[in-house]
Amino acid sequence: MAILETKKLVKTFDGFRALDELDLSVPKGAVYGLVGPNGAGKTTLIRHLAGILRPDSGEVLLDGSPVYENTEAKRRMAVIPDDVFYYTQASTADMMKFYKGVWSNFDVDRYEKLREAFTLDDKKPVRTLSKGMQKQAAFWLALSLRPEVLILDEPVDGLDPVMRRQVWSLVLADVAENGTTVLVSSHNLRELEDVCDHVGIMNRGKNLLERSLSELQDNVAKILIALPEGTELPKDLEMLHESATGRLRTLILRGRPEQLTDRLQILEPLFMDAVPLSLEEIFIYELGGADYAVKNILL
Amino acid sequence: MPSRTFCFNGLFRKDLARFWPIWAAYTILWFLLLPLTIISTLHVPFYTPDRIQEIVHTMMEVPAVLMAFFFAVLVAMAVFSYLYQGRSTNFFHALPVRRERQFLAHCASGLFLMLSANVVIFLLSLVVEAAGGCVDIVSLLQWLAVVSMCCVSFFGFAAFCAMLTGHILALPCIYVILQLAFVVAEALVQYILRFFTFGMSALGVRLLFLSPCPMLFRRLRWHGFYDPDTGELISQTFQGWGAACIYCAVGVVFLALALVLYRHRRMEASSDVIAIRVLKPVFRWCLAVAGALCVAALLCMILFESAGQMSGSLPGVLGIVFLLIGGFIGWIVADILLKKSFRVFRDHWKGFGIFAVIVIVLSLLCQHGAFGYEKRVPVPDDVTAVYLSADGDYATGVKLTEPENIAAAVALHESILSNESIHEANRSGETRNLVITYLDEEDNPILSRIYPLSASADQCRDRSSDVRLTERLLNSREALRSRCDSTIEVTPDSILNATLYYTYINESDEVIYYDGPFGETVTASTRPSDGSLTEQEAYELYTECILPDMEDGNMGRVWVIQDADYARSTINMELDIELMADAEDASNEPYEFEYLHFQIPASATRTVRWLEDHGYAPETLWDASEGNMDMYPLY
Numbered sequence: 061m062a063i064l065e066t067k068k069l070v071k072t073f074d075g076f077r078a079l080d081e082l083d084l085s086v087p088k089g090a091v092y093g094l095v096g097p098n099g100a101g102k103t104t105l106i107r108h109l110a111g112i113l114r115p116d117s118g119e120v121l122l123d124g125s126p127v128y129e130n131t132e133a134k135r136r137m138a139v140i141p142d143d144v145f146y147y148t149q150a151s152t153a154d155m156m157k158f159y160k161g162v163w164s165n166f167d168v169d170r171y172e173k174l175r176e177a178f179t180l181d182d183k184k185p186v187r188t189l190s191k192g193m194q195k196q197a198a199f200w201l202a203l204s205l206r207p208e209v210l211i212l213d214e215p216v217d218g219l220d221p222v223m224r225r226q227v228w229s230l231v232l233a234d235v236a237e238n239g240t241t242v243l244v245s246s247h248n249l250r251e252l253e254d255v256c257d258h259v260g261i262m263n264r265g266k267n268l269l270e271r272s273l274s275e276l277q278d279n280v281a282k283i284l285i286a287l288p289e290g291t292e293l294p295k296d297l298e299m300l301h302e303s304a305t306g307r308l309r310t311l312i313l314r315g316r317p318e319q320l321t322d323r324l325q326i327l328e329p330l331f332m333d334a335v336p337l338s339l340e341e342i343f344i345y346e347l348g349g350a351d352y353a354v355k356n357i358l359l
Numbered sequence: 360m361p362s363r364t365f366c367f368n369g370l371f372r373k374d375l376a377r378f379w380p381i382w383a384a385y386t387i388l389w390f391l392l393l394p395l396t397i398i399s400t401l402h403v404p405f406y407t408p409d410r411i412q413e414i415v416h417t418m419m420e421v422p423a424v425l426m427a428f429f430f431a432v433l434v435a436m437a438v439f440s441y442l443y444q445g446r447s448t449n450f451f452h453a454l455p456v457r458r459e460r461q462f463l464a465h466c467a468s469g470l471f472l473m474l475s476a477n478v479v480i481f482l483l484s485l486v487v488e489a490a491g492g493c494v495d496i497v498s499l500l501q502w503l504a505v506v507s508m509c510c511v512s513f514f515g516f517a518a519f520c521a522m523l524t525g526h527i528l529a530l531p532c533i534y535v536i537l538q539l540a541f542v543v544a545e546a547l548v549q550y551i552l553r554f555f556t557f558g559m560s561a562l563g564v565r566l567l568f569l570s571p572c573p574m575l576f577r578r579l580r581w582h583g584f585y586d587p588d589t590g591e592l593i594s595q596t597f598q599g600w601g602a603a604c605i606y607c608a609v610g611v612v613f614l615a616l617a618l619v620l621y622r623h624r625r626m627e628a629s630s631d632v633i634a635i636r637v638l639k640p641v642f643r644w645c646l647a648v649a650g651a652l653c654v655a656a657l658l659c660m661i662l663f664e665s666a667g668q669m670s671g672s673l674p675g676v677l678g679i680v681f682l683l684i685g686g687f688i689g690w691i692v693a694d695i696l697l698k699k700s701f702r703v704f705r706d707h708w709k710g711f712g713i714f715a716v717i718v719i720v721l722s723l724l725c726q727h728g729a730f731g732y733e734k735r736v737p738v739p740d741d742v743t744a745v746y747l748s749a750d751g752d753y754a755t756g757v758k759l760t761e762p763e764n765i766a767a768a769v770a771l772h773e774s775i776l777s778n779e780s781i782h783e784a785n786r787s788g789e790t791r792n793l794v795i796t797y798l799d800e801e802d803n804p805i806l807s808r809i810y811p812l813s814a815s816a817d818q819c820r821d822r823s824s825d826v827r828l829t830e831r832l833l834n835s836r837e838a839l840r841s842r843c844d845s846t847i848e849v850t851p852d853s854i855l856n857a858t859l860y861y862t863y864i865n866e867s868d869e870v871i872y873y874d875g876p877f878g879e880t881v882t883a884s885t886r887p888s889d890g891s892l893t894e895q896e897a898y899e900l901y902t903e904c905i906l907p908d909m910e911d912g913n914m915g916r917v918w919v920i921q922d923a924d925y926a927r928s929t930i931n932m933e934l935d936i937e938l939m940a941d942a943e944d945a946s947n948e949p950y951e952f953e954y955l956h957f958q959i960p961a962s963a964t965r966t967v968r969w970l971e972d973h974g975y976a977p978e979t980l981w982d983a984s985e986g987n988m989d990m991y992p993l994y
Contacts, residue, residue, distance in 0.1 A: 073627060112452040112626055134455035145450035147377065161369025162454055 063088040063241050064109060064209060069118035071104055071265075078104045080265035081118065086243055086258070091235060093252040093273075094245040095343055096262030102245045103142070105262070106213050109243065110139040122209065135163060138207035142214040144198045152182035152197045156204070163205055171204040177226055192218040199227050203234065210234070212244040216251065228255055253339040261343060273339070280342055281317035285309050285324060286331040294323065300345040312337070312345050367464045370456065374468035378437045385430045386476040392426075393418050393502070394483045401491040408493040409583075409592035415484070415498040416581035416597060419505045424575045427473070427506065431513035432534045434472050435521045438465040443527040448629045462621045466518060466614060473510040477503055501597065505579065508607035512571055515610030515617070522620035523638065525631035529696075540649075541569040547652040554663050555678055555726045557733045557779050558808035560794065571606045578602035584950065632696045640710070643693040647714050650689020655681035675726045682718050687711065736773055737797050737806050739766045746796040749812075749829055755917040757838040758798075764835050768795060771832060775810050775825050782825070785813035791919050793829050819920050819994040830919040839915035847938040847953045849901050855937040855952070857897030859890050859975065862931050862958075890975070897936055900969055901955075905934075908963035916960055926981035926991035930959050930967060 064086040071079040078101045086092045096102050107113045108120050111127040111134050119126060122133040146155055160166045175182070178200045180189070186197050195218050202210065210231065216224045232255060234240040246252055252259070253273070260270040271279070280300065286307045287293070293311075297320075301312035308331065313320050317334040324332060337345075375382075396414050400406050441447035451461065481503045488494045520534045545566045552559045567574050579599035586593050620635065628634035633642045658681040663674065690711050694703035728734055745768040748756035759765060772795060775782065782790075791814045796807040810825075818824040832838070847853055892900065908914040918925040934957040942951045959966055961979050970977045984990055 107449060107626075110449075110453040112449050114625065129457055131455040131457055134453065137453075139453045141446075141449055143446050145446040147373070158369060158373055161372070162456065 061088055065121045067119040070116045072116055078265055082267050084267055088241055089239045090258045091242045091256045092258040093256035094260050100262040101265045136208040138202040138205045139211045140198045140202050140215055146186040149185050151185055167204050167206050174200050210242045249340040276342055280337055281313050281320050282335045282337045283311045284333045285329045287329050291327050370464035371468050374438050382472045382476055389480040392422055394487045397487050411493050412498050415502050419502050420579045423506045423509050427509035427513045428572050432517045432531050434469045435517035436530055438469040439521040443629055445629050448626050452626055458622050462618050474507055477506050505603050508603045512606040512610035515613035518617040519613040522617045525628040525634040529632045538570055538572050541566040547656045551655050554659050558810050560807045560809040639697055646693035647686045647689040651682040651686035654685025679722045683715055739769050742797045743800045744798040748794045749919045750791045755833055757841055759837055761837050764837055767832055771828050782813045785815050789814040791826055834916050842915035843909040845953055847940045851894040851898045853938050853940050854894040854897050855939045857892040857936045859934050862933055904965040904969045908965050913960055913962040923991045923993040927979055928960055929980050930961050930977040931980050931983045932977050933958050
């Protein structure tokens with residue numbers, strides 16, 4: 061069941077259609093990775109989900125209720141944007157007091173417990189901290205809200221590897237213990253692969269595909285094959301990509317790996333192996349079909 | 360469910376914590392203006408409590424308006440600063456707080472910053488007065504009321520302006536421009552039309568009510584009336600409560616409008632000069648109009664006023680060109696601001712084309728009198744009075760009410776219009792400006808015009824020319840009487856002061872040279888100097904000489920053409936009498952004043968004889984100038 065949805069969401073900025081009847085469905089308790097090239101509309105989508113922007117048409121729903129100007133819906137959410145705002149000269153403790161004044165469900169005990177996880181001096185003005193530490197402060201405050209939905213835009217950008225692991229473990233612990241739903245937008249597909257169980261791929265304001273990670277990986281196969289001379293591949297194969305090194309060909313095909321290998325077995329290949337694709341490869345080859353060609357640059 | 364006031368308080372308190380320096384600056388400035396001034400006055404020897412009252416009430420005038428005007432926009436910039444950066448806009452609108460509540464919280468904090476400071480100053484002043492033993496709580500409460508109303512008025516408008524823009528620096532610009540736009544535009548339009556519309560008069564600023572700041576400057580007035588002998592404050596009055604209340608209410612309306620705009624505001628508009636999409640073309644057109652008026656007024660002033668008037672159709676064509684140049688500049692500047700780029704020359708030409716066509720059509724219509732402005736003359740029956748005034752002489756202005764004089768004024772008006780070509784052709788030559796204003800029963804102007812009447816040699820010779828007709832009408836029996844009569848009864852007690860002075864002294868009489876106090880060379884005439892008359896002397900001169908001379912038609916005359924006739928008919932002395940009496944309606948002012956001015960003709964024999972008998976040496980201007988025909992030509 062979806063906790064966060066958009067239905068035919070449209071947003072235009074000065075004639076440019078940033079979101080083009082976008083449909084999104086984030087299941088409750090999922091860790092949803094939102095991926096897409098630059099300018100796909102991810103940040104614009106996140107701002108709609110956070111209730112900042114008013115859509116031109118379409119709906120943004122949290123548990124079936126519109127989010128825009130809905131204080132109850134917003135109270136259940138926490139948003140960490142890529143560029144976090146703090147009051148000038150405010151420390152993390154000052155921001156905590158402000159959050160406490162706005163969110164009545166702010167958990168001060170949790171804030172104190174998280175002090176051990178985040179190695180920050182919460183009395184120091186946040187603006188004097190490094191970018192990574194500012195991000196840590198943002199996580200510290202957001203997690204203290206105990207939100208039902210956590211929306212993250214490029215969340216681990218600026219964090220060192222140790223802190224990244226720390227942050228993700230805290231987030232996933234909330235997911236596991238409290239059923240928190242997480243939507244995370246990132247370019248770091250390797251990292252998303254480790255944490256996400258659902259993925260949505262955006263391009264040009266549309267959601268191209270939206271699946272669970274396992275379904276996605278089941279739908280595209282990478283097959284290494286060496287065929288006897290004169291043997292042609294079946295023409296009805298949905299080929300996303302093909303490359304060759306000598307007689308060894310690398311095929312990226314749409315379909316279930318087992319079915320594809322069964323079909324190709326008929327050709328009596330000299331060698332054949334199906335290997336799993338990474339999220340990065342799925343992203344590249346899916347978008348390749350959407351006119352976002354990956355250019356081979358020769359230097 | 361969490362309390363709604365919970366969130367309100369969080370935002371409200373945060374604003375106060377962040378922007379307390381503005382509160383401090385405002386409070387300190389008011390402290391210097393009011394309590395500190397009271398303290399220093401209390402230490403002045405022989406001060407009176409009246410002086411303290413005067414200080415408090417003076418602070419209700421310009422200082423109240425100026426302080427509210429400047430600090431209102433400063434406070435609005437502070438409390439709404441989060442709207443002008445993407446980061447802060449996103450943060451605040453992701454909070455679980457509805458827009459109305461956000462707006463109300465920030466407005467409340469802004470108003471609190473100013474109004475609480477006013478209360479603090481009120482209390483401090485009260486303490487200071489109590490310490491000095493001269494408590495006047497009524498005056499202080501009046502000050503608090505006026506200042507607070509000004510704060511509400513200007514803050515409401517500033518909040519409204521804050522919603523129009525997405526750029527923090529644009530906010531004060533829009534605020535100041537909108538405060539003055541109507542008044543300035545009206546003045547510029549009237550100024551430009553003067554060059555192209557025959558008879559265009561400065562009608563005064565009719566749209567001043569749309570500019571709260573200058574309007575309040577004019578309306579908030581304290582009058583104190585002091586006994587001339589003891590210097591004691593007899594009575595006082597403060598005017599402007601109505602204006603203050605009205606503008607305060609208007610400020611509240613603007614706050615409501617600002618809330619409506621905020622609820623519909625697109626948050627992606629932060630950093631845009633104009634945040635509301637539908638207002639972008641309006642902004643473009645307004646800037647084009649402003650550019651057209653400013654550039655055209657400047658170029659008209661340089662070309663037509665400094666270089667002299669041009670005749671023919673050339674001024675009209677140039678005027679249109681100036682308007683188009685200015686309009687183009689304004690259009691481009693608007694596009695640059697809206698697009699935040701200098702690459703705007705390729706866009707919106709269609710829009711500017713429409714603007715140019717409108718400018719050309721309107722200008723041509725004005726120049727050719729299509730709106731009927733130039734040819735309009737009122738029907739005499741609709742006119743209760745006519746006010747006439749001409750250049751060339753001091754105090755020619757007169758109000759005529761007799762039907763035959765009104766009819767003569769209308770006939771003169773029609774004659775001027777039929778002789779328009781003569782007057783226009785002589786614009787760069789010798790002219791006399793005639794102001795003619797028709798009034799209705801309530802003394803409201805029906806129609807007002809200024810005509811540059813040709814005063815060329817031919818026109819001056821022709822006794823039936825418009826300039827000579829004007830002079831005759833200004834010297835009608837009714838006009839002479841009105842110049843000599845006084846609404847205040849002239850008695851020795853009502854005469855405040857009277858001065859006789861020479862208007863022309865021959866240069867050859869200035870033979871005394873001496874060093875002045877600063878080392879300069881000073882000259883003095885050997886002739887008898889100007890003199891102040893005693894009340895009795897002035898009364899005697901007025902009742903026994905001036906009034907009988909006036910009955911004979913020999914006093915109160917004015918001259919539009921200063922020719923040889925004028926010089927031979929007028930002596931080189933003038934008389935000023937200032938009168939004062941108790942006001943009939945003492946609720947506003949206890950006294951009323953009137954000034955009488957007399958230019959003395961040579962034919963006022965009684966008056967001339969009195970002057971000679973009292974040691975003055977009057978002579979005609981012609982004799983004094985030794986027949987200087989360059990100064991007084993013979994027609």
